[in-house]
Structures are given as structure tokens and as C-alpha cells.
Amino acid sequence: MQVTITRRMTFSAGHRIFNENWDDARNFEIFGPCSNPHGHGHNYALEISVTGPVDSETGMVINLKDMKSIIQEEIIDKVDHKSLNADVPFMKGINPTTENLAHKIWEILSKKLPGMSRLVLHESENNKVEINR
Amino acid sequence: MQVTITRRMTFSAGHRIFNENWDDARNFEIFGPCSNPHGHGHNYALEISVTGPVDSETGMVINLKDMKSIIQEEIIDKVDHKSLNADVPFMKGINPTTENLAHKIWEILSKKLPGMSRLVLHESENNKVEINR
Amino acid sequence: MQVTITRRMTFSAGHRIFNENWDDARNFEIFGPCSNPHGHGHNYALEISVTGPVDSETGMVINLKDMKSIIQEEIIDKVDHKSLNADVPFMKGINPTTENLAHKIWEILSKKLPGMSRLVLHESENNKVEINR
Amino acid sequence: MQVTITRRMTFSAGHRIFNENWDDARNFEIFGPCSNPHGHGHNYALEISVTGPVDSETGMVINLKDMKSIIQEEIIDKVDHKSLNADVPFMKGINPTTENLAHKIWEILSKKLPGMSRLVLHESENNKVEINR
Amino acid sequence: MQVTITRRMTFSAGHRIFNENWDDARNFEIFGPCSNPHGHGHNYALEISVTGPVDSETGMVINLKDMKSIIQEEIIDKVDHKSLNADVPFMKGINPTTENLAHKIWEILSKKLPGMSRLVLHESENNKVEINR
Amino acid sequence: MQVTITRRMTFSAGHRIFNENWDDARNFEIFGPCSNPHGHGHNYALEISVTGPVDSETGMVINLKDMKSIIQEEIIDKVDHKSLNADVPFMKGINPTTENLAHKIWEILSKKLPGMSRLVLHESENNKVEINR
Numbered sequence: 018m019q020v021t022i023t024r025r026m027t028f029s030a031g032h033r034i035f036n037e038n039w040d041d042a043r044n045f046e047i048f049g050p051c052s053n054p055h056g057h058g059h060n061y062a063l064e065i066s067v068t069g070p071v072d073s074e075t076g077m078v079i080n081l082k083d084m085k086s087i088i089q090e091e092i093i094d095k096v097d098h099k100s101l102n103a104d105v106p107f108m109k110g111i112n113p114t115t116e117n118l119a120h121k122i123w124e125i126l127s128k129k130l131p132g133m134s135r136l137v138l139h140e141s142e143n144n145k146v147e148i149n150r
Numbered sequence: 151m152q153v154t155i156t157r158r159m160t161f162s163a164g165h166r167i168f169n170e171n172w173d174d175a176r177n178f179e180i181f182g183p184c185s186n187p188h189g190h191g192h193n194y195a196l197e198i199s200v201t202g203p204v205d206s207e208t209g210m211v212i213n214l215k216d217m218k219s220i221i222q223e224e225i226i227d228k229v230d231h232k233s234l235n236a237d238v239p240f241m242k243g244i245n246p247t248t249e250n251l252a253h254k255i256w257e258i259l260s261k262k263l264p265g266m267s268r269l270v271l272h273e274s275e276n277n278k279v280e281i282n283r
Numbered sequence: 284m285q286v287t288i289t290r291r292m293t294f295s296a297g298h299r300i301f302n303e304n305w306d307d308a309r310n311f312e313i314f315g316p317c318s319n320p321h322g323h324g325h326n327y328a329l330e331i332s333v334t335g336p337v338d339s340e341t342g343m344v345i346n347l348k349d350m351k352s353i354i355q356e357e358i359i360d361k362v363d364h365k366s367l368n369a370d371v372p373f374m375k376g377i378n379p380t381t382e383n384l385a386h387k388i389w390e391i392l393s394k395k396l397p398g399m400s401r402l403v404l405h406e407s408e409n410n411k412v413e414i415n416r
Numbered sequence: 417m418q419v420t421i422t423r424r425m426t427f428s429a430g431h432r433i434f435n436e437n438w439d440d441a442r443n444f445e446i447f448g449p450c451s452n453p454h455g456h457g458h459n460y461a462l463e464i465s466v467t468g469p470v471d472s473e474t475g476m477v478i479n480l481k482d483m484k485s486i487i488q489e490e491i492i493d494k495v496d497h498k499s500l501n502a503d504v505p506f507m508k509g510i511n512p513t514t515e516n517l518a519h520k521i522w523e524i525l526s527k528k529l530p531g532m533s534r535l536v537l538h539e540s541e542n543n544k545v546e547i548n549r
Numbered sequence: 550m551q552v553t554i555t556r557r558m559t560f561s562a563g564h565r566i567f568n569e570n571w572d573d574a575r576n577f578e579i580f581g582p583c584s585n586p587h588g589h590g591h592n593y594a595l596e597i598s599v600t601g602p603v604d605s606e607t608g609m610v611i612n613l614k615d616m617k618s619i620i621q622e623e624i625i626d627k628v629d630h631k632s633l634n635a636d637v638p639f640m641k642g643i644n645p646t647t648e649n650l651a652h653k654i655w656e657i658l659s660k661k662l663p664g665m666s667r668l669v670l671h672e673s674e675n676n677k678v679e680i681n682r
Numbered sequence: 683m684q685v686t687i688t689r690r691m692t693f694s695a696g697h698r699i700f701n702e703n704w705d706d707a708r709n710f711e712i713f714g715p716c717s718n719p720h721g722h723g724h725n726y727a728l729e730i731s732v733t734g735p736v737d738s739e740t741g742m743v744i745n746l747k748d749m750k751s752i753i754q755e756e757i758i759d760k761v762d763h764k765s766l767n768a769d770v771p772f773m774k775g776i777n778p779t780t781e782n783l784a785h786k787i788w789e790i791l792s793k794k795l796p797g798m799s800r801l802v803l804h805e806s807e808n809n810k811v812e813i814n815r
Binding site: 160162163164165182183184186188189190191192193230231232233235236237274275 | 293295296297298315316317319321322323324325326363364365366368369370407408
């Protein structure tokens with residue numbers, strides 16, 4: 018039997034959504050106030066899931082301590098209280114929409130967490146983005 | 151890579167659950183207090199998901215502004231602060247269980263949102279109904 | 284030392300907000316879609332607080348079992364899955380705004396719960412009404 | 417069309433995570449403070465989903481009253497306000513990790529609820545375990 | 550009897566916490582990562598309460614429609630999707646801590662809402678600031 | 683102007699509610715399943731508030747970093763993943779009702795946080811206890 022375990026972690030970050038190849042009018046038309054020049058920000062919640070069989074000795078799919086450390090070091094430490102446009106190496110040159118941010122986090126974490134099966138990134142209480150294996 | 155984006159919107163509506171071909175005793179036996187003649191109501195939360203590739207120019211699966219307008223006009227404006235039994239054209243003659251309401255919302259929205267992949271309709275903090283493509 | 288204990292309980296009810304001495308236009312002007320003739324409804328959450336000293340034998344301000352029974356019998360059983368306009372004796376002839384509903388619940392429960400110090404009635408995730416002793 | 421209905425129910429239980437074949441040092445290394453000898457506890461939230469067609473007479477996938485009774489009798493009555501290590505027959509001899517608890521609940525409920533399609537067991541606001549058919 | 554009604558509204562904004570009279574080391578010592586030069590951001594939730602008697606004709610303390618418009622125009626429109634440091638006239642020259650932001654919002658709204666009795670400003674799920682009349 | 687700042691922190695603990703001077707029947711009569719001999723447990727959420735003027739240099743009532751460290755060291759480290767009956771020195775010989783636990787936490791923290799004005803201790807999503815200065 019396959020079981021999925023999910024860890025939720027939070028971070029706060031700033032961003033400005035815009036396409037550098039477009040002028041301000043075009044950016045505002047597509048992105049609305051998300052393209053305001055000085056940026057804004059969110060409290061993000063990130064949920065990472067790993068699916069696999071339950072180990073008979075530990076009763077676990079994966080040790081949550083390990084999962085937590087990996088997410089903390091690879092992602093949270095790099096984005097928390099940062100500007101996604103200016104401060105985060107893995108977002109360099111990438112428009113920080115929630116979709117693009119989720120995609121990059123997936124690329125990084127799925128290499129460190131072999132059974133990773135789902136990522137949910139909440140940008141606000143009404144908007145979220147999800148990637149499934 | 152396929153990414154799913156989800157928008158949550160809320161509405162408040164009244165309903166009475168009953169089958170008009172049954173007598174009151176049979177309705178009460180099956181539906182309990184949900185069949186009370188004068189109706190009751192709920193704060194519903196509707197989550198609509200669209201799945202697709204991320205557009206390289208916008209960094210989006212779909213523009214949330216468009217998604218929000220479609221859900222607002224097609225659904226929220228028609229059900230919010232309404233009686234699901236008396237006031238909502240698309241529920242005419244249909245017993246307004248959460249399942250039936252979800253089914254009708256799916257039929258309407260999936261025509262307007264081609265990549266629509268999931269609908270979750272929360273009736274209360276403990277009950278929800280879900281449809282997946 | 285005074286300690287306050289709070290019990291949260293939920294119910295779902297229907298209502299139509301209107302003043303029977305006004306015409307429909309005036310009702311719509313003041314109450315908006317809340318005055319729609321066939322009504323709508325909400326999932327309400329009611330929080331009742333009792334303040335007092337902690338009993339040295341029980342370690343309690345009041346036994347939650349008793350508090351729960353009183354709120355259940357006096358309020359929840361009378362409003363849950365009901366129309367506040369048509370079905371609830373203590374709301375007879377009263378416009379069922381959240382303020383008026385809270386006021387009546389206060390009158391009833393404060394007689395049964397001597398140390399009652401606060402009532403919070405949530406009508407939705409964004410609106411609530413509160414009465415303090 | 418297949419529709420999924422989900423019921424959420426809560427319980428509070430105590431547990432100590434440990435492997436009886438290991439010494440205390442090994443248990444602490446793997447399980448950390450979860451292996452503290454006198455145990456600790458959680459408010460669990462259990463979500464059970466059933467998927468199927470909507471019955472044309474009732475407008476339901478399954479009657480929530482029945483679903484609620486089954487979950488209450490088979491699970492909640494046996495674990496609520498109990499020690500998962502000492503008091504729960506179906507957890508006898510099993511290390512009560514969230515994965516193992518979810519697995520046992522799945523075994524019991526999926527026999528009683530033929531269309532059962534998903535189980536989510538929340539151990540805290542940040543950790544949950546999930547089983548899908 | 551005095552009744553309190555509360556409206557919750559949300560906004561997303563960016564900020565950098567720092568004292569311009571201090572050097573970077575001193576700012577980091579006091580404000581930690583909140584003083585990162587490129588800023589970060591939050592999803593704020595603002596709750597505004599008005600206390601007064603219930604009007605016998607309307608059954609309301611204040612019309613929520615009016616309360617909502619005032620909060621929207623005076624505050625939300627000015628801070629949502631903005632940088633609190635660069636874009637918000639009423640925060641000009643003020644270090645945008647949650648305390649200072651709450652204080653300025655109180656000054657503005659309490660002039661427009663005579664019975665305003667409480668303001669709660671949530672910066673994250675774990676931090677909030679409150680002002681009571 | 684006085685401003686209140688609140689920090690929320692969580693912990694999981696086990697407890698058994700009983701009065702050692704009573705027999706099992708009397709304990710069960712008063713405390714119900716909370717007196718089960720092997721105990722159960724909860725995810726607690728603790729909210730601590732400090733009220734005072736806003737410092738003009740920092741824009742803060744109190745530095746949240748300090749507040750967080752004090753709550754962590756004085757309380758969370760002593761109760762998290764522990765049995766309130768067996769493992770927590772400050773609860774020695776005290777029946778661990780939420781009221782008594784809140785009272786002891788108040789005694790400890792109010793000495794370390796001079797402007798402490800409120801403590802809220804959530805035992806579950808429906809029950810909480812509160813102390814105000």
C-alpha cells in the first residue's frame with residue numbers, strides 16, 4: 018500500500034510580476050496591480066508530499082525530520098523575508114508568478130526527495146498552484 | 151510540465167433538500183432536518199482548478215483575472231444570497247444537494263474554462279463534494 | 284484570578300433580512316441582496332464565554348459538558364437547519380440580522396449561564412457580531 | 417459522472433512513537449521527542465471520501481448520515497480521548513505513527529464503505545498523511 | 550445593550566522594516582531579516598469593529614455596506630498590491646512595522662467610523678497587532 | 683496610544699484530567715472520557731499578548747524576537763511532546779485542565795513579559811481558555 022505524507026511550511030516574500038520585454042502599459046494590462054513597480058508581497062504556504070510504502074521498522078514513509086530539513090535548507094532559507102525578484106538565485110531572470118515559483122521549487126526538491134509526488138503553493142487564502150508527479 | 155491553478159470564491163445561499171415525488175415522512179427519513187419545509191442555508195466555498203502548461207510569456211496557466219470573472223458571472227452572481235430552490239435558473243427542478251449543485255456548476259464552467267480539471271464545493275467546514283476530470 | 288472559558292458550536296440556518304413596514308424598494312436599498320424574497324442562509328459559528336474563578340477541586344471555571352448541553356438545547360436545537368424567519372420561536376417578529384440574533388441568544392443564554400461574559404456570532408468568514416457583559 | 421463526497425471528523429488521542437525492538441537511544445535518534453516515554457498527543461482530523469455516481473432519486477453519492485455513523489462507530493468511538501498505544505484494539509502491537517494509524521483506519525473503513533476513495537489524516541496543522549485507492 | 554460588529558478585509562503588500570537613522574548592522578541587529586534591503590511582503594488581514602446600540606428599524610449597529618466601502622476606499626485601495634515604504638501616502642516617512650501601520654489605519658478610520666472600537670491587523674498566521682478604544 | 687501585539691505558538695502534549703482524591707467513578711462522572719487512565723492529548727495553540735506604547739525608534743511595542751525566545755524557552759520547550767501529568771515541572775501535582783495550565787503559564791510568562799495583557803490557550807478548534815490582566 019502506497020501512503021502519502023505531506024509537510025506544510027510557510028514563508029513571506031516580496032515580488033513584482035512583470036515581463037521585462039513588455040512596456041508598463043502591456044504589463045499592467047496583463048498583470049494588473051501585480052506589476053506595480055515597487056512590488057508587494059505574500060505569506061506563502063508550501064506543502065510538499067512524498068508517496069511510498071510504509072517502512073516496517075519505523076512506521077514511516079520518510080522521516081519528517083529529514084523532509085523538514087531539506088525543505089528548510091533548499092527553499093525556505095532562500096526565499097523567506099526576501100524579494101523573489103532580487104534576492105533568490107534560483108529565480109534569477111524568471112518572472113515570479115506562483116506557477117513559475119512552484120515549478121522551480123519542484124525542480125529543486127524533487128531531486129532531493131525521490132518519492133516526491135505533489136507540491137501545493139498557496140499565495141493567498143484564495144489562490145494556490147499545484148504540481149503532481 | 152502540467153501545473154494546476156485554483157481559485158477559491160465564496161457565496162451564501164439557502165436551500166431545502168427534498169424529492170417532490172416523496173411525501174414528507176419519506177423526505178425526512180432520507181434527508182433529515184435538511185428537508186425542513188422553510189429551508190436553511192450555508193456559506194459555500196467553491197474551488198475551481200485549471201490544469202495546463204505554463205505560458206512562457208506570462209508565466210501563467212491562465213490569467214486569474216479572467217478565471218475570476220468567469221466564475222463570478224456564470225456562478226456567483228446567480229447563486230449568492232439566493233434560494234437554490236426558487237431563484238437559480240440552472241437548478242430549476244433539481245434537488246439542491248451539494249452533489250447536484252456541484253454537477254451543474256461543473257457543466258457550466260467546464261464549457262467556459264477548457265482546461266478545467268477539478269471542482270471542490272464546501273458546504274460546511276466538515277462536508278465537501280469534488281469532481282475531477 | 285478570573286479565567287474565561289469559551290465553547291464554539293456551529294449551526295446552519297436560512298434567513299431573509301427585511302423590515303415588514305417598508306416596501307421592497309426600501310428594503311433593497313438598505314439590505315441589498317440580503318432582502319431577496321426567497322431568502323438565503325449561512326453556516327453560523329457561535330462562541331459563548333463564561334468568566335469566573337477556577338474551582339480548586341475540578342480545575343474548571345464551569346464544566347464544559349454542562350455548558351455544551353445548555354447551548355445545544357437552548358439554541359442549536361432551535362436554529363440548526365431552520366429558517367430564522369419562519370421556524371424559530373424566539374425570533375418571531377424580529378428581523379433576523381446577526382445583531383438581533385446575537386441579542387436574543389444573549390438574553391436566553393445569560394439566564395442559564397450566570398458568569399456569561401461574551402458572545403461572538405460569526406455569520407461568515409468576514410463578518411461577526413459580539414456582545415460583552 | 418463520478419462525484420466524490422468527503423466527511424471530516426475530529427478526535428483527540430495520545431501516543432508514544434517507538435519501536436519496542438530498539439533501545440531508548442535508537443528510538444530517540446529516529447523519532448526524536450515523539451518517543452518520550454510518557455507520550456504526548458494530538459487533535460487529529462480525519463477526512464473520508466467516497467466516490468461514485470449520483471443517485472437520481474436522492475441526489476447523493478451516499479447518505480452522509482450513514483457515512484457519519486460508520487466513521488463514528490468504527491473509528492471515533494474507539495480512538496477519541498484514548499491512548500493509541502494502550503487503549504485501541506486495532507492498534508495493538510503497532511507503532512502509532514500517523515502512517516500506521518491511517519493504514520489501519522483504511523483497512524477498517526474501506527470494508528464498510530465500498531466506494532471509499534481517499535483518506536486524509538491530519539496530525540497537526542502542518543503534517544498530514546493520505547491514502548488513495 | 551451595546552453590540553460590536555466586525556468586518557474583515559484582506560490586502561497584500563510589500564515592506565522593508567528599517568530605521569533610516571541607523572546603519573545596516575544596527576538595523577539587522579534589531580529587525581533581523583525584516584530589514585533585508587529589497588523588502589519582502591505579507592497577506593494582511595484587517596478587522597475593524599464598530600460598537601453601538603442596535604437600530605430598531607434596521608436591526609443593525611451600522612450598515613456593513615457603508616463600513617465596507619469606507620474601509621475599501623480609505624485603506625484597501627491605498628495599500629493593496631503596493632509597497633508600504635514607497636507607494637502609500639499615509640505611511641510616508643514611517644517605518645512600516647505592523648504597529649505603526651495599525652496606528653495610522655486607526656487614525657484614518659476612526660474619523661470616518663465614529664463608533665470604531667477595535668482594530669486587529671494580522672501580519673501572518675502567528676503575529677497580529679490590536680488597538681482598542 | 684496603547685497597542686497590543688500577539689504572538690501565537692503551538693505545542694502538542696498529552697494529559698489525563700483527574701482529581702487524585704476522587705475514585706475512578708467520581709472522576710468519570712465529572713471529567714468524562716478526559717479521565718481515561720492512559721491519557722490522551724491535544725495540539726495546543728498559545729497566544730500571548732503584550733500591550734504598551736509604540737517605541738518611536740523601533741516602531742515596536744516589544745521586539746517579537748525577544749517575545750518568541752521567552753515563550754519558547756519558558757513554556758514550549760517544557761511542554762511540547764511531553765505528558766503534562768508526568769513530565770512538566772511547573773504542572774507537578776496540578777490537575778492539567780486547560781484552565782490550570784493557562785493559569786500556570788500566565789504566572790511564569792507575566793514575570794518575564796512586564797506588559798503582558800492577555801493569554802489565550804486553545805485546546806481544540808472548539809474550546810479555549812483566556813486570561814486578561
